[in-house]
Amino acid sequence: MSDVETATENEIRDFIREIVRTDLNSGKTSSLVTRFPPEPNGYLHIGHAKSICLNFGLAQEFGGRCHLRFDDTNPEKEELEYIDAIKTDVSWLGFDWGEHLYYASDYFEQLYDWAVHLIKEGKAYICDLDAEQMREYRGTLTKPGTNSPHRDRSVEENLDLFGRMRAGEFKEGERVLRAKIDMASGNMNMRDPVMYRILHADHPRTGDAWHIYPNYDFAHGQSDAIETITHSICTLEFEDHRPLYEWFVENLPVPAEPRQFEFARLNLTYTVLSKRKLIQLVEEGHVNGWDDPRMPTISGYRRRGFPAAALRDFSRRIGVSKSNSTVEVANLEACVREDLNKTAERRMAVLKPLKVTIINYPEGQSEELEAVNNPEDEGAGKRMVPFSRELYIEQDDFMEDAPKKFFRLSQGREVRLRYAYFVTCNEVIKNDAGEVIELLCTYDPETKGGNSPDGRKVKGTLHWVSGEHAASAEVRLYNHLFTKENPGSDGDFLDDINPDSVEVLNNCLLEPSLAQIPVGKTVQFERLGYFCHDIDSSTDKLIYNRTVALRDTWAKVKAKG
Numbered sequence: 001m002s003d004v005e006t007a008t009e010n011e012i013r014d015f016i017r018e019i020v021r022t023d024l025n026s027g028k029t030s031s032l033v034t035r036f037p038p039e040p041n042g043y044l045h046i047g048h049a050k051s052i053c054l055n056f057g058l059a060q061e062f063g064g065r066c067h068l069r070f071d072d073t074n075p076e077k078e079e080l081e082y083i084d085a086i087k088t089d090v091s092w093l094g095f096d097w098g099e100h101l102y103y104a105s106d107y108f109e110q111l112y113d114w115a116v117h118l119i120k121e122g123k124a125y126i127c128d129l130d131a132e133q134m135r136e137y138r139g140t141l142t143k144p145g146t147n148s149p150h151r152d153r154s155v156e157e158n159l160d161l162f163g164r165m166r167a168g169e170f171k172e173g174e175r176v177l178r179a180k181i182d183m184a185s186g187n188m189n190m191r192d193p194v195m196y197r198i199l200h201a202d203h204p205r206t207g208d209a210w211h212i213y214p215n216y217d218f219a220h221g222q223s224d225a226i227e228t229i230t231h232s233i234c235t236l237e238f239e240d241h242r243p244l245y246e247w248f249v250e251n252l253p254v255p256a257e258p259r260q261f262e263f264a265r266l267n268l269t270y271t272v273l274s275k276r277k278l279i280q281l282v283e284e285g286h287v288n289g290w291d292d293p294r295m296p297t298i299s300g301y302r303r304r305g306f307p308a309a310a311l312r313d314f315s316r317r318i319g320v321s322k323s324n325s326t327v328e329v330a331n332l333e334a335c336v337r338e339d340l341n342k343t344a345e346r347r348m349a350v351l352k353p354l355k356v357t358i359i360n361y362p363e364g365q366s367e368e369l370e371a372v373n374n375p376e377d378e379g380a381g382k383r384m385v386p387f388s389r390e391l392y393i394e395q396d397d398f399m400e401d402a403p404k405k406f407f408r409l410s411q412g413r414e415v416r417l418r419y420a421y422f423v424t425c426n427e428v429i430k431n432d433a434g435e436v437i438e439l440l441c442t443y444d445p446e447t448k449g450g451n452s453p454d455g456r457k458v459k460g461t462l463h464w465v466s467g468e469h470a471a472s473a474e475v476r477l478y479n480h481l482f483t484k485e486n487p488g489s490d491g492d493f494l495d496d497i498n499p500d501s502v503e504v505l506n507n508c509l510l511e512p513s514l515a516q517i518p519v520g521k522t523v524q525f526e527r528l529g530y531f532c533h534d535i536d537s538s539t540d541k542l543i544y545n546r547t548v549a550l551r552d553t554w555a556k557v558k559a560k561g
């Protein structure tokens, strides 16, 4: 596992930035142009965030520009919903493509013309082999392929067939257009790769205008060239496609000569980042949609309460390299905690309430006490919190016959209620089952604000809420969606789904100001963690999601084994 490496704030150094710097200095590139090219066949995930931060980040750092281009060449799997979601996510991450929003489908006519150009040059042909035969003719890594019997068709026949493919005269799978390169090449991608296949599917943008669609390898590089992309950055799986990328650029009258560079994709522990698997989780109902807070999608993390700045910071810290590795998901959570510690306002909330009655506090009386919103940020100001005779504290903050080291409440012991008073527990009330259901306490009016008047010390400070003023809420505690570091490593990844990935608490009590926090905003519940006001919240029912706990509790669980 690789650890997060630290890079200095203003200068990031990695092999891609070295290449860009060299190209700009030597004049090979006059102005940097990058692109982020998602296929709209799913929602974006944290791996895409790495690519977005790299491509848009480079453009920002080197005074260039970055395009958002939808790689929409696969109409059967693509949907407008995904296009909209992707735009939302890229913007939310803090990047702006300005006027440079493109679609590979904008170039279908140009790509068709270039395919015709290759046919006329004798560098592409129509092949009638079916998928099975194609595989046989292709050879293997150790055995060269065999030329297709259709490889030497005349230019006229090829042009005629290609035109009829476009017109929709043939069935799917009946014919393809292939580049004529080298069936004996050591690189399988160069063994007469398919450029166009027949698909009678409706396309989200071009409707039924086309019956043939370009393959990724033919569409991608040529789209880069049309947009005068200088550095086309993709993940390592495409390394073996680079010779083909270059072959098309060399053999076509394209307006620019983009170059492809590859970097290692992001892998995260306890997480799957394959779109196919994420789609399966959504479609089979293992999660509640793409933005389920347990999903590693940008929309899931947003709903969970992760700040965009934390995702950018994470992308910066993991860096860019040439070798595949897996990053600990705890590193992502650490970035989230670090950001929220600086920015999130503090509030008090009791997740598992235990009633406390302050017997020497007058019945029917209440008062407002001043509380600091964020000790890390003076500008966040203060707020008032109501205090009264009936309070609630966390069940875990009381223990009968507590050991000396238990610095919370126990019979006969005194603690501080945050921002309020010192209180002492005098009596414990139990139900018939012997469970503690209420504590009778006294408070010291001289300790208002939680300050000791006589130098008297208390070991513990507890959070609390006032019963009559509290807002009741549902709070959802999230854990990793998978129980294994590498889900699916020894079988079906679905078998590794964590049955306890969410715990729903129904009787939580929140300080009243938490009902006013805007949906989508993340706050710290003091002593508990960071929590985000969920979109499912209504006036009848408040809902908060736990973003992260204050500390990495998972690491502790793991250590205990």
Ligand code: ATP
Pocket: 036, 037, 038, 039, 040, 041, 046, 047, 048, 050, 051, 233, 234, 235, 264, 265, 266, 267, 273, 275, 276
């Ligand atoms: P698929 O092509 O199987 O649908 P994909 O994850 O490659 O899935 P794309 O929409 O093609 O999805 O990806 C858009 C861009 O994001 C590509 O440039 C791709 O290389 C990059 N990308 C995808 N996954 C990761 C990852 N885990 N880490 C870094 N970059 C990624």
Ligand code: MG
Pocket: 039
């Ligand atoms: Mg892809």
